Amino acid sequence: MWEDLDVTAQQQQTPQISDAAGGPRAATAFAEPAPSALLLLGQGSDLDSERGVECVGALPAASDPDLVARAHAARAALGSRAFVLGHHYQRDEVIDLADVTGDSFKLAREAAARPEAEFIIFCGVHFMAESADILTSDTQQVILPDLAAGCSMADMAAIGQVEEAWDVLADAGVADQTVPVTYMNSSAAIKAFTGRHGGTICTSSNAHVALRWAFDQVGGVDGTGKVLFMPDQHLGRNTAVRELGLSLDDCVVFDPRKPGGGLTPEALHAARMILWRGHCSVHGRFSVRNVTDIRAAVPGVTVLVHPECQNPVVEAADMVGSTEYIIKALDAAEPGSSWAIGTELNLVRRLANAHPDKNVHYLDSTVCFCSTMNRIDLPHLVWAMESLVAGNVVNPIVVDADDAHWARVALDQMLALPGY
Numbered sequence: 001m002w003e004d005l006d007v008t009a010q011q012q013q014t015p016q017i018s019d020a021a022g023g024p025r026a027a028t029a030f031a032e033p034a035p036s037a038l039l040l041l042g043q044g045s046d047l048d049s050e051r052g053v054e055c056v057g058a059l060p061a062a063s064d065p066d067l068v069a070r071a072h073a074a075r076a077a078l079g080s081r082a083f084v085l086g087h088h089y090q091r092d093e094v095i096d097l098a099d100v101t102g103d104s105f106k107l108a109r110e111a112a113a114r115p116e117a118e119f120i121i122f123c124g125v126h127f128m129a130e131s132a133d134i135l136t137s138d139t140q141q142v143i144l145p146d147l148a149a150g151c152s153m154a155d156m157a158a159i160g161q162v163e164e165a166w167d168v169l170a171d172a173g174v175a176d177q178t179v180p181v182t183y184m185n186s187s188a189a190i191k192a193f194t195g196r197h198g199g200t201i202c203t204s205s206n207a208h209v210a211l212r213w214a215f216d217q218v219g220g221v222d223g224t225g226k227v228l229f230m231p232d233q234h235l236g237r238n239t240a241v242r243e244l245g246l247s248l249d250d251c252v253v254f255d256p257r258k259p260g261g262g263l264t265p266e267a268l269h270a271a272r273m274i275l276w277r278g279h280c281s282v283h284g285r286f287s288v289r290n291v292t293d294i295r296a297a298v299p300g301v302t303v304l305v306h307p308e309c310q311n312p313v314v315e316a317a318d319m320v321g322s323t324e325y326i327i328k329a330l331d332a333a334e335p336g337s338s339w340a341i342g343t344e345l346n347l348v349r350r351l352a353n354a355h356p357d358k359n360v361h362y363l364d365s366t367v368c369f370c371s372t373m374n375r376i377d378l379p380h381l382v383w384a385m386e387s388l389v390a391g392n393v394v395n396p397i398v399v400d401a402d403d404a405h406w407a408r409v410a411l412d413q414m415l416a417l418p419g420y
Ligand code: SF4
Pocket: 089, 125, 150, 151, 152, 153, 154, 185, 280, 281, 282, 283, 344, 370, 371, 372, 373
């Protein structure tokens, strides 16, 4: 069933800021405790969200004229003891200091391939640092320069909610016909849940392979088995409909804020894709209107969007793919060709700068950074690196051993999928 998405309404329901103790300051009513969205810069902790560690911070001033020089000095002092990872959506001044750039899973694997690096400084968001901690050795420490750098999508699936959802599926008699498939953009606890229940992790590049594998565990795509896809409903829906040939009517949305997920047992029995009600606040913004507007303004433009966009946007676009796919598509594009890109703005700006011979446009008419990713700025990176130089390990990301084990099981299942 296609659900007319109320992204705006869902965003409005989200508490915007937590106080230093992690309590909601501007929260609206919830049926049950919901994860907080953002923490004050460099302050506080939120044990209920995917960020669970206290951050102590005496940050350099952003106006410090020596900030760039301090960053390079600290980086040089750390040498091969540190390895700096920069996600594609990071700010330019952070990317300038990265030893390698990539998407979340590429960066986690790059970290695992550097056993000599004592410190993995992850300029990304919290779930990415958790994945790096799971994939690196016990002698390495993963550092997230600002613990407030979470992911609003990952925070939309708290482990308690997911466990309750599984109970709902069990009560409806469908849990034993259901395989969980969880997007990389999720907390370690959700990945561990997936491992414990025989599922797999996926990325935006391999979601179609992961879904096929999952359906094969319960009778195939043409059978009656189901996938519980978390936490991004759009990636799940787009992949099921565009890549596996399922229909929109085969998809239902499980809303953790409603009793029984807002679904009847009959609806759960009839469904093939049970989509968690989560979305990316960046990619969920793009609209069909953006696509029609850019086509009118730029004749011949090729519209290329990320699969975290809403289904009507994906259907209106010319091409769909992950960030790595988008980067390769621009690399291969003809000089003089025109492109409208529907993904995070920092990446689109860098692509435009890297391809001055092509006309690269941003699909949205308004600015659309990933606000949580942008928490990692030069002051936080300098603070983290200078602290390490001084012998103080700040903001280590440590996944508890049991969750790490089961999350690793689910990640290893992904690595065993065809194509890896
Ligand atoms: S771009 Fe979206 S999915 Fe990625 S970190 Fe930001 S909020 Fe999360």
